Amino acid sequence: MRRQHRKTAAFLWPVTAGSKITYNLAEIFPNRIWTNQVLVSLKASSPAFLLRMNQKYGHLRRGIQQPELDDFITACAVDTLKHKKPWLTLIHLVDMDSMRHRYGVRSDEALAALHRLDQRVGRLIDATIEAGTFAQTNFAILGDHYQINVDHMIHLNQAFAKRGWLTPTTAGTVKNDWHVWAKSCDGSTYVYTRNFADLKTLRTLLEQTPGVERVSDQQTAQARGADPTCRFMVEAQAGYYFTDETNRAEVVEAVDPDSLGQPDRYHGVHGYDPLKPDYFTTLVLNGPSVKENQTIERADLIDEAPTFAALLGVKFPNALPGHTLLDALKGASHEAD
Known part of the structure; x- marks a missing residue:
C-alpha cells in the first residue's frame, strides 16, 4: 500500500x-x-x-x-x-x-x-x-x-515455588533462576522448563491441580500452533483462569469481587482453546x-x-x-x- x-x-x-x-x-x-x-x-x-x-x-x-x-x-x-x-x-x-x-x-x-x-x-x-x-x-x-465468566484463579507459579522449582520475588513475580515457569494466557497457560528432568512429576502436578481441564505436551501444542518452545500447554476449565503470580495463600483461590478491576482480577476472560464449547x-x-x-x-x-x-x-x-x-x-x- x-x-x-x-x-x-x-x-x-x-x-x-x-x-x-x-x-x-x-x-x-x-x-x-x-x-x-x-x-x-x-x-x-x-x-x-x-x-x-x-x-x-x-x-x-x-x-x-x-x-x-x-x-x-x-x-x-x-x-x-x-x-x-x-x-x-x-x-x-x-x-x-x-x-x-x-x-x-x-x-x-x-x-x-x-x-x-x-x-x-x-x-x-x-x-x-x-x-x-x-x-x-x-x-x-x-x-x-469471545470471553467466559470466571470466579477462580490458578497460580501455577505458586505451586512451582513450593517445590523449589522457582524463586519468587517480594513483588510476586519470578526470579530468573527458575527451572519451571508458567506464563499465563488467561484461559490457558504455557509451562516452560529449563535444566529440569522430572517431567512426569510436573505433568502429574498439572493434571491434579483443581480447575485444570487438559495438559498438552510440547508436540501437541506445537501442532495446534502454540509456542514450540513450551514444555506443556495447560487448559483451564470454564470458570477458572491462570495468573503468573507467586506469594499467594493458595494455588487455587476464589476471585474476591471487591478486587475486580485491579490487575489480573477478572469476572470474564479469554485465551481458552478455540475448540471450547460455545x-x-x-x-x-x-x-x-x-x-x-x-x-x-x-x-x-x-x-x-x-x-x-x-x-x-x-x-x-x-x-x-x-x-x-x-x-x-x-x-x-x-x-x-
Whole structure:
C-alpha cells in the first residue's frame, strides 16, 4: 500500500506501534518505571497526528479509562475518515471487552457497552457517507475472541515455588533462576522448563491441580500452533483462569469481587482453546465487494488475513495461514485461496 502511495490509518489497533502507517494512534502501554503513557504513545504513534487529535478531542478522555477512551478514539476516527479519507482504516474499540472483563460476559454493564458500540459504529459509517466514500467502502466488523465468566484463579507459579522449582520475588513475580515457569494466557497457560528432568512429576502436578481441564505436551501444542518452545500447554476449565503470580495463600483461590478491576482480577476472560464449547467470535462483512445475505457457518481467525488481503487486492510472496472466505466475496475464485 505504501508503494502505491495509499494513505492508511489505525486507531488503537494491536501490534502497530512504530508502524509506517500514515495516521497512527498506537495501542501501547508503559511497562518501565522510567516512562509514562504520554511518552510511549508519542514514540509509538504518528506524533504530530496524535498531538493534533488530542488537542481537538482530548477533552473526551479520562486517561485510558473506558468508556471515555472509545469516545475519544471514535471522534478521532470520524475526523480522519471525513477529512483524510484513508484507503485503509483500522479501528480497535475496547469498551465492551473492558466491561466483560470487569462485570461478566452478559452483565448489564456489558450490554450497555454493546449499545455504545453500536452507536459508535453508526458514527463511523455516517462519516464515510459524509466523506462521499461510503459506496466504495468495504466494512469488516470483527472480534478477536469471545470471553467466559470466571470466579477462580490458578497460580501455577505458586505451586512451582513450593517445590523449589522457582524463586519468587517480594513483588510476586519470578526470579530468573527458575527451572519451571508458567506464563499465563488467561484461559490457558504455557509451562516452560529449563535444566529440569522430572517431567512426569510436573505433568502429574498439572493434571491434579483443581480447575485444570487438559495438559498438552510440547508436540501437541506445537501442532495446534502454540509456542514450540513450551514444555506443556495447560487448559483451564470454564470458570477458572491462570495468573503468573507467586506469594499467594493458595494455588487455587476464589476471585474476591471487591478486587475486580485491579490487575489480573477478572469476572470474564479469554485465551481458552478455540475448540471450547460455545466459544466463538464474529465477523460481519458489507460493501461493494461483498456478497449479500450470505452466512458462513464456520471459519477460523486465521482465515481473516487472506480474506482481507483479497478485499484489498494485496498479494504476498508466500501463502498466508488460513483460507480466503470465497463464499463471502463477489468475483472471488479459488485461485485467491
